[in-house]
Amino acid sequence: xxxxxxxxxxxxGLGLIGGSLLRAATIAGRKAFGYNRSIDxxxxxxxxxxxxxxxxxxxxxxxEQQHALIVVGVPMPAVDPIFAAIAARAPSCTVTDVxxxxxxxxxxxxxxxxxxxxxxxxxMAGTAESGWAASFPELFxxxxxxxxxxxxxxxxxxxxxxQLALDCGAVVVPANAVDHDRAVARISHLPHVLAxxxxxxxxxxxxxxxxxAAGSFRDGTRVAGAAPDLVRAICEPNSTALxxxxxxxxxxLHKVRVSLAETxxxxxxxxxxxxxxxxxxSVKRPDITGIRIGEPDWANALCDAGRRGGVIRxxxxxx
Amino acid sequence: xxxxxxxxxxxxGLGLIGGSLLRAATIAGRKAFGYNRSIDxxxxxxxxxxxxxxxxxxxxxxxEQQHALIVVGVPMPAVDPIFAAIAARAPSCTVTDVxxxxxxxxxxxxxxxxxxxxxxxxxMAGTAESGWAASFPELFxxxxxxxxxxxxxxxxxxxxxxQLALDCGAVVVPANAVDHDRAVARISHLPHVLAxxxxxxxxxxxxxxxxxAAGSFRDGTRVAGAAPDLVRAICEPNSTALxxxxxxxxxxLHKVRVSLAETxxxxxxxxxxxxxxxxxxSVKRPDITGIRIGEPDWANALCDAGRRGGVIRxxxxxx
Numbered sequence: 288x289x290x291x292x293x294x295x296x297x298x299x300g301l302g303l304i305g306g307s308l309l310r311a312a313t314i315a316g317r318k319a320f321g322y323n324r325s326i327d328x329x330x331x332x333x334x335x336x337x338x339x340x341x342x343x344x345x346x347x348x349x350x351e352q353q354h355a356l357i358v359v360g361v362p363m364p365a366v367d368p369i370f371a372a373i374a375a376r377a378p379s380c381t382v383t384d385v386x387x388x389x390x391x392x393x394x395x396x397x398x399x400x401x402x403x404x405x406x407x408x409x410x411m412a413g414t415a416e417s418g419w420a421a422s423f424p425e426l427f428x429x430x431x432x433x434x435x436x437x438x439x440x441x442x443x444x445x446x447x448x449x450q451l452a453l454d455c456g457a458v459v460v461p462a463n464a465v466d467h468d469r470a471v472a473r474i475s476h477l478p479h480v481l482a483x484x485x486x487x488x489x490x491x492x493x494x495x496x497x498x499x500a501a502g503s504f505r506d507g508t509r510v511a512g513a514a515p516d517l518v519r520a521i522c523e524p525n526s527t528a529l530x531x532x533x534x535x536x537x538x539x540l541h542k543v544r545v546s547l548a549e550t551x552x553x554x555x556x557x558x559x560x561x562x563x564x565x566x567x568x569s570v571k572r573p574d575i576t577g578i579r580i581g582e583p584d585w586a587n588a589l590c591d592a593g594r595r596g597g598v599i600r601x602x603x604x605x606x
Numbered sequence: 607x608x609x610x611x612x613x614x615x616x617x618x619g620l621g622l623i624g625g626s627l628l629r630a631a632t633i634a635g636r637k638a639f640g641y642n643r644s645i646d647x648x649x650x651x652x653x654x655x656x657x658x659x660x661x662x663x664x665x666x667x668x669x670e671q672q673h674a675l676i677v678v679g680v681p682m683p684a685v686d687p688i689f690a691a692i693a694a695r696a697p698s699c700t701v702t703d704v705x706x707x708x709x710x711x712x713x714x715x716x717x718x719x720x721x722x723x724x725x726x727x728x729x730m731a732g733t734a735e736s737g738w739a740a741s742f743p744e745l746f747x748x749x750x751x752x753x754x755x756x757x758x759x760x761x762x763x764x765x766x767x768x769q770l771a772l773d774c775g776a777v778v779v780p781a782n783a784v785d786h787d788r789a790v791a792r793i794s795h796l797p798h799v800l801a802x803x804x805x806x807x808x809x810x811x812x813x814x815x816x817x818x819a820a821g822s823f824r825d826g827t828r829v830a831g832a833a834p835d836l837v838r839a840i841c842e843p844n845s846t847a848l849x850x851x852x853x854x855x856x857x858x859l860h861k862v863r864v865s866l867a868e869t870x871x872x873x874x875x876x877x878x879x880x881x882x883x884x885x886x887x888s889v890k891r892p893d894i895t896g897i898r899i900g901e902p903d904w905a906n907a908l909c910d911a912g913r914r915g916g917v918i919r920x921x922x923x924x925x
Contacts, residue, residue, distance in 0.1 A: 483879025490882035494915030515876035560802025563809035596813030
């Protein structure tokens with residue numbers, strides 16, 4: 288693998304994802320440093336032996352000098368000012384991000400003129416915890432890491448981002464921003480919304496209902512335990528795609544409501560839900576091969592393969 | 607504890623719950639035997655050393671001779687013929703059940719004239735597996751076991767059922783059938799319905815969405831992996847209470863739909879859902895005390911205590 292695929296890493300924002308990334312990249316032998324706004328987390332990361340700045344300008348100057356790949360790991364509302372700072376202070380660095388939506392981040396990258404050196408990313412990993420203290424390097428092991436490929440994405444930032452994901456122990460799924468955001472609305476944002484509604488309906492049954500709750504309620508409401516600010520930061524930037532998924536779920540729930548009221552049965556809901564869960568449990572992840580990054584139409588070819596469930600486990604297996 | 611509280615146990619139906627109960631009661635030192643319709647399960651249970659009949663009449667004759675507590679562990683649709691057989695063949699036995707709804711079972715008990723010697727039960731325990739092969743004696747350890755107390759429930763079947771639950775390692779929550787069915791609609795049946803709808807919405811995103819699914823989708827759809835027949839047998843006999851809980855969830859989801867469409871936000875859903883989940887995580891289970899079973903209005907007093915989250919960990923601690 289040419290050296291240019293593994294430049295130093297500059298992680299902006301050392302929460303659960305960014306902090307875990309700094310740890311994982313370091314363990315993988317990558318030169319990596321970071322920045323965090325909170326002084327406490329900076330001190331903790333420094334005490335743990337990491338090269339971490341509490342000053343954004345200083346971190347970006349170091350990134351520029353080292354031709355680093357900058358990884359933006361801040362919540363969506365903070366992405367805009369970080370991109371503005373990167374445009375001003377690190378004009379030659381490649382850039383990626385680990386934010387949970389891709390369309391809004393891509394728009395921001397374009398607004399700030401970063402587009403030609405940017406490829407978005409989204410590691411599908413997390414826990415109920417947050418912050419540097421919760422970070423750990425194994426977070427990405429065997430996780431799926433989406434690396435965004437648009438028709439006009441440049442090969443260098445895409446390859447650097449994909450290599451970083453692989454170095455952290457993840458497998459890469461290529462997708463464009465629109466497909467990504469529609470997919471995560473279904474399998475991440477809708478689950479959050481349903482979990483919140485289920486928790487509320489359970490608690491409305493007071494201590495008796497909550498005291499009888501066993502596995503189905505515990506698992507079905509687990510993500511309602513996440514901090515409300517975090518849930519909003521994850522779901523709200525993807526409101527358009529979330530609405531589509533929510534409307535589909537509402538249509539199913541209305542159908543079963545009518546069936547329960549008229550016949551006392553679930554209709555075909557349980558059969559179709561069971562088939563859907565079985566399809567999830569048996570989903571195949573074939574290796575993507577036969578695509579040379581940079582060849583004509585490579586991004587579309589990657590996205591087509593990603594839509595079929597394909598993954599990349601090593602860049603040199605790709606072509 | 608007087609001997610009459612621990613009569614021999616006759617378990618009718620040796621699936622996951624009934625089979626586990628036969629094992630747990632035996633380990634607790636109780637004399638226990640059973641009946642199952644499937645010859646294969648009878649042979650397996652006999653090979654494992656249990657006293658199991660393949661003939662219902664023979665099992666009930668044995669129960670009558672031993673003054674056993676009969677535990678009905680068959681799916682709701684099979685309850686009626688079993689109660690008819692008990693009425694005909696075991697006229698002096700006390701009776702309980704482990705079916706997941708209580709109103710429909712109570713109605714059946716009344717129809718067959720069993721009411722005076724019946725107290726319903728519902729252990730809140732289960733796995734995704736079913737059948738004798740999946741049964742294990744620890745299934746009830748620390749689980750909640752609802753023991754039904756109606757205004758006209760007699761003390762003897764109630765005490766025998768509660769003692770059996772405790773002998774199996776569970777804690778007892780007293781509730782009447784109406785309260786029980788409303789509560790489990792919220793924390794067991796609604797979770798099933800939402801899990802099925804979520805699984806369908808996820809699978810509509812095809813391989814890309816299913817390939818990106820991580821913890822929130824996996825946990826939120828886990829119970830959609832249960833066999834459709836089992837889901838229907840659990841939910842449909844409680845359709846009236848399930849409709850109430852489903853309508854509450856639909857109202858929440860409509861509210862957040864409007865909020866997403868008009869303002870791109872979740873409104874207050876995440877705050878209220880988080881509070882509800884925190885309430886579930888911190889639910890208190892005080893010991894119920896100061897009630898003598900058989901004293902005037904004892905069943906109502908028990909149900910009031912159960913509504914406040916109270917549990918019974920030993921019968922002699924009750925009064």
